[in-house]
Amino acid sequence: MKILLVGGAGYLGGALTDILADTEHEVRVYDALLYEDDYLKPVPFIRGDVRDRDLLARHLRWADAVVWLAALVGDGACALRPELTRELNLDSVKWLAENFNGRIVFLSTCSVYGASPEVCTEGMATNPLSLYAETKLAAELHLAARDAITFRLGTLYGLGDAYSRIRLDLVVNTMTMRAITERKLHVFGGQQHRPLLHVRDAAQAIVNGLGTRHAGIFNLHSENVRIFDIARRVRDLVPDAVVVTTDAMFEDLRSYRVTSDKAGRLLDFTPRLTVEDGIIELKSLIADRRIKNLEHPRYRNQEYLADHLTVSEAAGRR
Numbered sequence: 001m002k003i004l005l006v007g008g009a010g011y012l013g014g015a016l017t018d019i020l021a022d023t024e025h026e027v028r029v030y031d032a033l034l035y036e037d038d039y040l041k042p043v044p045f046i047r048g049d050v051r052d053r054d055l056l057a058r059h060l061r062w063a064d065a066v067v068w069l070a071a072l073v074g075d076g077a078c079a080l081r082p083e084l085t086r087e088l089n090l091d092s093v094k095w096l097a098e099n100f101n102g103r104i105v106f107l108s109t110c111s112v113y114g115a116s117p118e119v120c121t122e123g124m125a126t127n128p129l130s131l132y133a134e135t136k137l138a139a140e141l142h143l144a145a146r147d148a149i150t151f152r153l154g155t156l157y158g159l160g161d162a163y164s165r166i167r168l169d170l171v172v173n174t175m176t177m178r179a180i181t182e183r184k185l186h187v188f189g190g191q192q193h194r195p196l197l198h199v200r201d202a203a204q205a206i207v208n209g210l211g212t213r214h215a216g217i218f219n220l221h222s223e224n225v226r227i228f229d230i231a232r233r234v235r236d237l238v239p240d241a242v243v244v245t246t247d248a249m250f251e252d253l254r255s256y257r258v259t260s261d262k263a264g265r266l267l268d269f270t271p272r273l274t275v276e277d278g279i280i281e282l283k284s285l286i287a288d289r290r291i292k293n294l295e296h297p298r299y300r301n302q303e304y305l306a307d308h309l310t311v312s313e314a315a316g317r318r
Contacts, residue, residue, distance in 0.1 A: 007070030014164025
């Protein structure tokens with residue numbers, strides 16, 4: 001199969017590319033390199049914006065399947081440029097649905113559930129609390145008639161690969177980094193739930209999905225964890241760190257749990273990596289000084305885009 005990874009040079013795309021490189025599939029990566037200067041993996045690479053319809057269409061004609069990872073990602077990052085967010089996260093997906101006849105794998109988010117006391121299945125009512133979640137949910141609807149497979153991802157963590165930019169604005173990664181560098185973890189409220197998933201487990205699920213004829217929406221997560229319990233598990237592996245709690249709630253009102261039983265039943269989805277695995281990976285990354293400056297904005301979507309994103313710049317990546 002010829003597979004085009006649109007937005008494939010990012011955090012999740014890096015892990016996905018490595019797994020696909022060990023298969024018989026032909027893989028190409030199409031990405032704007034918003035956060036990077038160069039692409040280092042030994043696979044064919046096209047530097048392109050998803051809004052460059054002529055360029056994208058040319059490469060889609062080559063492909064049997066497309067994995068669509070391109071987006072502005074995260075509540076804060078999307079709030080910076082609402083019009084651009086809709087253009088990249090929604091309009092480009094609508095165009096894809098109308099102009100590509102092959103297999104489509106689309107990456108959405110469990111954030112579409114917003115705040116819910118129930119364990120959320122794919123058929124339950126959604127409650128998006130941010131522009132990011134709203135655009136992802138609306139994009140899902142454009143793909144529904146195309147028999148696409150849509151993965152609603154839990155919050156990712158861990159190391160994807162050796163080359164791609166790691167994200168230090170995701171809760172497990174952020175807490176681990178702060179525990180090591182500051183010896184202190186600040187937890188606001190802490191009762192909020194998050195569905196979590198290791199980035200490499202997410203990548204493997206995408207590969208497995210490509211090999212099936214299944215369509216529709218699938219939640220992907222490994223476990224639902226309270227924010228306070230994430231902090232406790234980080235502290236257990238970084239014992240010098242202290243957890244500081246406050247009753248004041250964080251401005252992020254999301255709290256949701258999901259089930260991935262559907263993916264397990266139909267796609268044989270079986271996550272193999274744990275939160276502890278991700279924490280240990282981050283500890284090694286920091287101890288080995290593989291990142292020279294952990295405070296550099298490029299590792300945090302909102303902070304980096306606040307300084308670098310303009311309407312003329314290309315689409316970001318997950």
